[in-house]
Structure formats: structure tokens, C-alpha cells
Amino acid sequence: MLLFWPLVIPFLTMVATLFAWRSIRTQRALSLLGAAALLAVALVILTRVIADGPFAEQAGAWPAPFGITMVADGLSAAMITLTGLVALAAAVFGLQDVSDGEARSGHHPLANALLAGVCGAFLTGDLFNMYVWFEVMLISSFGLLVIGGRKAALDGATKYVGLNLIATVAFISGVGLLYGTTGALNMADLHGRLAGRGGEAGILMATGLIIFAFGAKAALFPLHFWLPASYHTPSFTTSALFAALLTKVGVYALIRYFTLILPIADTPAQPALLWIGGFTILAGALGALAQSGVRRVLNYSIMSSIGAMILGLALATPLALVGAVFYLAQDMIVKANLYLVAGSARRLAGSEDFAEAGGLWRAAPWLAALFLVPALSLAGVPPFSGFWAKLILTRASLEAGGYWCAALILGSGLMTLLAMARIFAEMFWKSHPEGDVAAGGRLPAAAWAPLVALSLLIAGAGIFAAPGVEASEAIARNLLAPDAYLAAVLGPGAEVRP
Amino acid sequence: MNSLILSTAARFLIPVILALSLFIFWRGHNEPGGGFIGGLLAATAFALLAKASGTAKARRTLYLRPRAIAAFGLGCALVGGIWGGLATGAFLKGMWPFLTIDAEGHKHGLPFGSIMLFDFGVYLVVLGTVTGILFALEDSLAEDAAGAEDVPLDKEDGRWR
Numbered sequence: 001m002l003l004f005w006p007l008v009i010p011f012l013t014m015v016a017t018l019f020a021w022r023s024i025r026t027q028r029a030l031s032l033l034g035a036a037a038l039l040a041v042a043l044v045i046l047t048r049v050i051a052d053g054p055f056a057e058q059a060g061a062w063p064a065p066f067g068i069t070m071v072a073d074g075l076s077a078a079m080i081t082l083t084g085l086v087a088l089a090a091a092v093f094g095l096q097d098v099s100d101g102e103a104r105s106g107h108h109p110l111a112n113a114l115l116a117g118v119c120g121a122f123l124t125g126d127l128f129n130m131y132v133w134f135e136v137m138l139i140s141s142f143g144l145l146v147i148g149g150r151k152a153a154l155d156g157a158t159k160y161v162g163l164n165l166i167a168t169v170a171f172i173s174g175v176g177l178l179y180g181t182t183g184a185l186n187m188a189d190l191h192g193r194l195a196g197r198g199g200e201a202g203i204l205m206a207t208g209l210i211i212f213a214f215g216a217k218a219a220l221f222p223l224h225f226w227l228p229a230s231y232h233t234p235s236f237t238t239s240a241l242f243a244a245l246l247t248k249v250g251v252y253a254l255i256r257y258f259t260l261i262l263p264i265a266d267t268p269a270q271p272a273l274l275w276i277g278g279f280t281i282l283a284g285a286l287g288a289l290a291q292s293g294v295r296r297v298l299n300y301s302i303m304s305s306i307g308a309m310i311l312g313l314a315l316a317t318p319l320a321l322v323g324a325v326f327y328l329a330q331d332m333i334v335k336a337n338l339y340l341v342a343g344s345a346r347r348l349a350g351s352e353d354f355a356e357a358g359g360l361w362r363a364a365p366w367l368a369a370l371f372l373v374p375a376l377s378l379a380g381v382p383p384f385s386g387f388w389a390k391l392i393l394t395r396a397s398l399e400a401g402g403y404w405c406a407a408l409i410l411g412s413g414l415m416t417l418l419a420m421a422r423i424f425a426e427m428f429w430k431s432h433p434e435g436d437v438a439a440g441g442r443l444p445a446a447a448w449a450p451l452v453a454l455s456l457l458i459a460g461a462g463i464f465a466a467p468g469v470e471a472s473e474a475i476a477r478n479l480l481a482p483d484a485y486l487a488a489v490l491g492p493g494a495e496v497r498p
Numbered sequence: 499m500n501s502l503i504l505s506t507a508a509r510f511l512i513p514v515i516l517a518l519s520l521f522i523f524w525r526g527h528n529e530p531g532g533g534f535i536g537g538l539l540a541a542t543a544f545a546l547l548a549k550a551s552g553t554a555k556a557r558r559t560l561y562l563r564p565r566a567i568a569a570f571g572l573g574c575a576l577v578g579g580i581w582g583g584l585a586t587g588a589f590l591k592g593m594w595p596f597l598t599i600d601a602e603g604h605k606h607g608l609p610f611g612s613i614m615l616f617d618f619g620v621y622l623v624v625l626g627t628v629t630g631i632l633f634a635l636e637d638s639l640a641e642d643a644a645g646a647e648d649v650p651l652d653k654e655d656g657r658w659r
Contacts, residue, residue: 001589018568
């Protein structure tokens with residue numbers, strides 16, 4: 001039951017933290033332990049996938065396609081490993097960032113439910129089951145948004161839950177239509193049954209609904225407005241979890257749908273996604289320049305990264321898919337790191353609004369260095385991991401003749417660099433409005449240790465890029481020719497039934 | 499709410515609803531019913547009690563905190579899944595410790611095992627969650643009715659009270 005541990009561990013941690021409701025200290029320790037165990041199990045799964053290729057497990061031993069299948073291929077295994085990593089970093093950072101009030105309102109049980117939902121969505125091989133995990137994520141993230149209890153949080157959470165509920169209704173309607181036309185819910189089974197039927201009206205309708213649902217999760221233009229309205233209101237730990245994981249699940253689901261279930265080249269979704277991706281990049285890059293707080297800028301920069309990944313998927317060449325996968329993986333670490341640095345900066349400067357903060361350069365020069373690593377990586381500056389992601393995508397666009405895609409990716413890099421330089425100037429360089437230097441004080445180890453670890457990973461993945469890029473190539477190859485995946489789910493001799 | 503009719507009727511109705519909820523839960527093992535709908539029915543009984551005699555009385559009758567009930571239920575469901583997972587390698591595989599099948603395929607013993615445990619967990623999660631939400635809503639309604647000051651936001655830090 002190896003593949004079920006990434007679900008069982010967060011749920012067990014959730015039960016344990018619920019029973020330890022009165023002791024925040026115990027809850028924190030349990031959360032830390034749970035995140036470490038999740039990372040360990042994810043690494044075991046990743047090693048097995050690297051050694052033996054994709055493998056699947058059936059819940060209750062009901063054979064596919066009748067039962068619920070959990071599948072780990074390269075993409076899923078990489079995603080849950082990064083989820084474990086982000087969860088551990090966030091749990092360590094949360095030791096000093098999550099207020100007692102939030103912990104008493106249930107931060108730790110909710111955060112663990114969120115992790116279970118994310119791991120479930122990454123591992124499941126069943127479209128309806130994925131809907132269930134989306135609901136788990138939605139409900140727990142809604143709880144995490146409102147426990148801060150501030151008015152802005154409720155305002156953001158209302159927009160968040162409003163659009164996301166509509167999106168899940170669209171998702172379940174799309175799944176229902178697919179089930180009605182094909183009689184299948186298992187993704188590997190759907191792959192066989194949908195082959196060559198990409199043009200049918202019912203399937204196009206279902207695909208449209210599912211693009212709407214996943215697009216809203218991933219904050220694609222024009223369904224993005226909930227993200228900048230809500231991500232800057234909770235604690236920084238929660239923001240980091242959301243930014244690193246939630247939108248990425250939407251992108252992962254789109255990649256899975258348009259490679260395994262219905263290859264994108266067969267559908268009119270390809271030009272649509274190209275436009276959507278392009279507009280998402282533009283909206284994110286322009287929006288980031290117009291904001292006046294650290295997290296508000298970062299919220300918009302999530303969108304420009306998501307747009308680039310969707311462009312990679314929509315270009316539908318093997319190299320572009322490699323770029324999208326590499327971008328997706330490294331962006332999880334970059335986003336977690338950026339929001340956690342912002343949390344430390346907020347702690348030292350006393351505010352995250354540009355008007356009320358500054359002077360960090362003199363108070364904590366090494367924090368400035370820790371900020372620059374993920375910020376430059378986000379903008380695509382070598383030698384960090386974001387550079388290679390942008391490089392592969394640009395090259396793929398040029399090879400596919402999509403010159404405006406290349407221009408968008410490069411232009412958004414420049415605008416992101418401007419936005420990051422603005423954060424640097426306002427938070428670090430400028431003197432603090434009350435006196436020259438930020439009030440500062442010492443940062444506890446829990447506030448800087450995860451930043452150092454994630455920054456080292458980003459720099460390492462940039463300087464020694466070959467293993468990461470080669471792994472992305474292998475993942476993309478398996479996505480485009482999912483024979484091993486199908487064999488793992490349906491059995492080696494499975495016939496594709498009409 | 500102070501209605502003599504409601505509180506008198508509730509005294510007779512609540513045991514009936516609770517018994518029905520257990521019956522539906524039990525019946526769900528092989529027929530329509532089960533932990534979810536049983537848990538909802540049980541929560542209805544406590545909702546009726548809260549309406550008739552107030553949430554304080556309903557909380558006392560429920561005895562355990564709704565949160566603890568839900569947490570215990572989630573634990574039961576997880577154990578129901580892990581049990582089969584550890585014993586056979588397939589998570590959620592049904593385990594029947596009191597059931598034996600003889601050579602002719604006849605079953606002997608009690609069909610009572612991990613599936614019942616899982617369903618019982620669902621029952622408790624639904625009961626705990628729904629009563630928790632209902633009591634919280636009832637309490638805030640009662641506060642409003644008691645003429646609590648109509649200032650939902652604390653001016654100082656903008657937090658809800």
C-alpha cells in the first residue's frame with residue numbers, strides 16, 4: 001500500500017493534531033513529524049519509479065478500471081516529492097510564523113488535510129477521484145484562509161470559494177459528460193476509449209468544462225481574479241503552501257488531461273490554451289508591476305509562471321512539454337521560497353506594504369541575498385533553475401515557429417525582473433520610514449533555515465541542471481507515449497477496448 | 499425557543515430518530531443506507547434537541563465535543579483502510595476476522611470487520627461535523643437574539659470577536 005501512504009500520513013497527522021487541540025506545541029511537533037514522514041515516503045516512491053518505471057495500486061484490490069487506482073509515474077512521483085519538501089519547509093517556517101490564534105483555530109489539521117488533497121490529486125488515476133481530492137483541497141484551503149479572521153481574509157475567501165465552487169461544479173459536469181459518452185472514469189481506460197474521438201460534440205463539451213475547472217484552479221486568465229484577492233491575507237506559511245501547491249495542481253491536471261486522457265493535438269483546445277496562456281502571462285506580468293506590497297506582487301507573478309507552463313503544454317511539441325514539466329517542478333520550490341522570504345522580511349521590517357517598510361539591507365544583508373536567489377530565478381536569470389525553464393520554453397517556441405510565444409516568455413521575464421527589483425528597492429534598499437534601519441531583531445533559526453535550504457536547492461538545480469532536465473525529458477517522453485502507464489494500470493496485456 | 503409542544507415532542511422523537519439512524523447505518527452494510535446518511539440522521543436528532551432546549555442542553559447530551567467525535571471517526575475510517583492495507587497490501591481491502599468460509603463456499607460467523615469500522619468512522623465524522631457547525635450557528639444566532647452589540651469587527655486589530 002505504498003502509494004496510499006502519502007494520503008494516510010497527512011490524514012493521520014490531522015487526526016493526531018485534532019486530538020492535541022489544546023496543546024499548540026504538540027500540534028506543531030506533529031505537523032513537523034507528518035511533513036517529514038510525507039517527504040520520506042515520497043522519496044521511497046520516487047526511487048521505485050526511477051528504478052522500475054510507473055506502478056499502480058488498486059484500492060480494496062478492485063481491479064482497474066472498476067476500482068479506484070493510484071498511479072505513480074515520473075510526473076506524479078516528482079510532484080509528491082516536491083509537495084513533501086514544500087510541506088516540510090512550511091512546517092519548519094510555521095514554527096515561528098503561525099500565530100497561536102491561528103493554531104488554536106485549527107491551522108495544523110487544515111494544513112494536513114490540504115496536503116492529503118494535493119497528494120491525492122497528484123497520485124490518483126481516476127478522474128472522479130481527482131474531483132474528490134479537489135474538494136478536499138478546496139474545503140481545507142477555505143478554512144485556512146478564514147482562520148486569520150481578518151476582514152480582508154473573509155473578503156478574499158468569499159471570492160476564492162465562490163469561483164472555485166463554480167469550477168468544481170463545472171468539473172463534475174465535465175466528468176459526468178465523459179462518463180456518459182464513454183462509460184469510463186479511469187484515466188488509462190479513458191485514454192483508450194477516447195482515441196480518435198476528440199472531435200465529438202459531447203467530448204468537446206466535457207473538455208471545455210474541464211478546461212474551465214482546471215483553469216480556475218490554476219488561476220488562468222480570465223478566471224484569475226480570486227488569486228490576487230486572497231493569497232496575501234493568511235499567514236505566510238499558508239500563503240507559501242497555497243502558492244507552491246494549489247495552482248500547480250491545476251496545471252498538473254491540465255497536463256495529465258491533455259497528454260494521457262485526450263492528447264492535445266487532437267482537439268481545438270490547443271489554440272484556445274495558447275491564447276489563454278499568453279493572456280495569463282501578460283496579466284500576471286503587468287499586474288505585478290502595479291502592486292504596492294510584497295505578497296501582492298508575488299501573487300501576480302504566480303500567474304505569469306502559470307501562463308508560461310500552459311504555453312509549454314499548448315505548444316504541444318516534445319521539447320515544449322519538457323520545458324513545462326521542468327518549469328512546473330522548479331517553480332514549486334521557487335514560489336515556496338519567495339513567500340517564506342517575504343514572511344521573514346515582514347517579521348523584520350514590521351510590514352509587507354511598501355509604504356511602511358524598508359531598511360532591510362542594513363538590518364539584514366544576508367536576508368537580501370536569500371531574497372535574490374528565488375527572485376532572480378523567477379525572473380529567469382542564470383545560474384538559477386528558472387533560467388533553464390525559460391530557456392527550454394523559448395527554444396521550444398522558436399522551433400515550433402511561435403515567435404510571439406518566445407517574445408512573451410522573454411518579455412515577461414524582463415517585467416518580472418522589474419517587479420522583483422521593485423520589491424528589492426522598496427523593502428531592502430530604501431530607508432525605513434521610521435528611522436533609517438528596519439527595527440529588525442534576530443530571526444529565529446526556524447525563519448531562516450528553510451530559506452537557506454530552498455535557496456541552495458534552487459541554485460543547485462540551476463548550476464547542475466543536467467539531471468533535472470534529463471528527468472524532465474524522461475517524464476515528457478512517458479507523458480507523450482504512456483504505454484508504461486497504461487500497462488501499470490490496466491495490466492501488461494490490456495487490450496484497448498472500443 | 500420556548501415551545502412546550504416542540505420540547506415535549508422532542509422528548510419522544512429524539513430516541514426514535516437515534517434508533518432509526520443506527521438502523522439505517524446497520525442496514526447500509528448490504529442495502530441502501532450507511533454511515534453517511536445514518537450520521538446525518540443522528541445529527542438531526544441533536545439539532546432538534548438544540549432547537550427545543552438550547553445548545554447547552556444538546557452539547558451536554560452529546561457528551562463529547564463534536565470536534566473530538568469527528569476526529570475519532572476519521573481515525574476509525576483510517577484504521578479501517580490501513581488494516582486491509584497492512585494485512586493484504588491493498589488499502590481499504592475488506593477484512594473479516596469473525597468470518598470463515600468452508601470448503602463448500604458457505605460462510606460461518608459474523609460478517610463484521612474493517613468495512614463496518616470504516617462506515618462507523620464515516621457515521622462519526624458526519625455526526626461530529628454537522629453538530630459542530632449547527633451548534634456554532636445556533637450559538638451565534640442566540641447571541642444576536644440576546645441583543646449582543648452589533649459591532650462584528652474589533653476596531654483595534656480588525657479581528658472578528
